[in-house]
Amino acid sequence: MIQRSAATGRHVFYPRIMVPGTGETDLEFVVASGRGTVYSTTVVRQKPPTPSYNVALIDLADGPRMMARVVGLAPEDVRIGMAVQARIIEEDGAPLVVFEPS
């Protein structure tokens, strides 16, 4: 789900009580497309045997950008411009949005 202003149709992420910059308060939760494009990517390096992992910024097809992890390939193989699709996993006992190549 993602917030959208009823009047302007603009999507907002992260969830808040208003549209930043313009102030509309008519935000409602709608189904997110789940589609996105990798805007930037990094690999957080860990001391082996702890695996290194990906941290990426995803430009959502709905408009906003979010931080996330791209999974389903080696963290260093994630490329800027890659088309990705959201998936919800459970991690540390909580749901988490991750992305995989689409």
Added chain:
Amino acid sequence: MSSAAFPRGKTAIVGAATYGIGKCPGHDAVDMAAKASLLALEDAGLHLSDVDALYTSAPYEALGGLQLAEYLGVQTKITDSNRTGGSAFEIYAAQAAVALSLGLINVALIAYGSNPATTSVKGVGMTRPSSYEAAYKPLAPISSYALAAARHMYQFGTTRRHLAEVAVAARRWAQLNPEAAVRDNLSIDDVLCARMVSDPLGVRDCCLFNDGAGAIVMTRAGHARSLRKAPVYVLGAATTVTHREISSMPDLTVTGAAVSGPAAFAQAGVTVADIDLAMVYDAFTITPILFLEDLGFCPKGEGGRFVENGAIGPGGRLAVNTNGGGLSCVHPGMYGIFLLVEAVRQLRREAGQRQLPKCDLAVAHGNGGVLSSEATVVLGRAT
């Protein structure tokens, strides 16, 4: 502030000092800030009793302004502790210039001390991780800057070798500064082969995290001319904030320096070609590249190529971070005060072996958060 409104040349830095760079055992952070304050006042030929405005950002104490005022024993008309990260000190200089020029205050003290290398205070810090980023476990703040670097490389062909040039230039300047904390030889290959932390940044792309304190004293120009040292005039100063977390930064390759820089230069009535020294916040090797572009020293995207072949090191085309910067001199968490102190030393011809042959105009550009808060101050020997 419009360029017409800023009190160009109406105020000056008249005292500047550092203290305890590297390791400062046996001191609390506030001890260090107080010591730097006394040294800066002595440098100016002023006394504690002259101070009627205090600007400070304490590393572990939200009410640090009150704490330092009490410690120093000064009763101030303005006491400010803004929370704009490492850019706080450039913002203080901008605000002090306005308050001084209006006659609200007479002598402003801007001070900072922090001792991450030696403190026994554990788990320090006053920020909470963003709930929308923390779940992905980015290294704070390194991964945010790594994401900016990766995007810059993708869009403009910047390379890790370009980033390494920034680290090597900083080290070569540090080798000319006896105060710099890290002065051993560093080669491009050393930087490229160093342990990776958050791609494309390795450990030598990251600033130090050591002890240090700094302070400056400001007053009105007329008063400044009666004091001990040649005044360093505040010719322009502008600031802007674009976001808090990196996921909300509009374009990771364009910082708020593209706004604050041109505004500060317009206030000062100078162009980037007039600048002899660029003190630009080097938290990571990508940041000087971004700021040199955004301030206008080179076109957007050309920063990597601009710094090639030692161009910002000693003897290069542009003097950048002549103290050795946050990368090789000092970075105790919020580095902005040291940009101003080094600019003052160069403008006063007090920089010893690293003194620039010509230094009449300098720019100090502070950065806070994760490329979030940008503040540019233009300083000169003449009004």
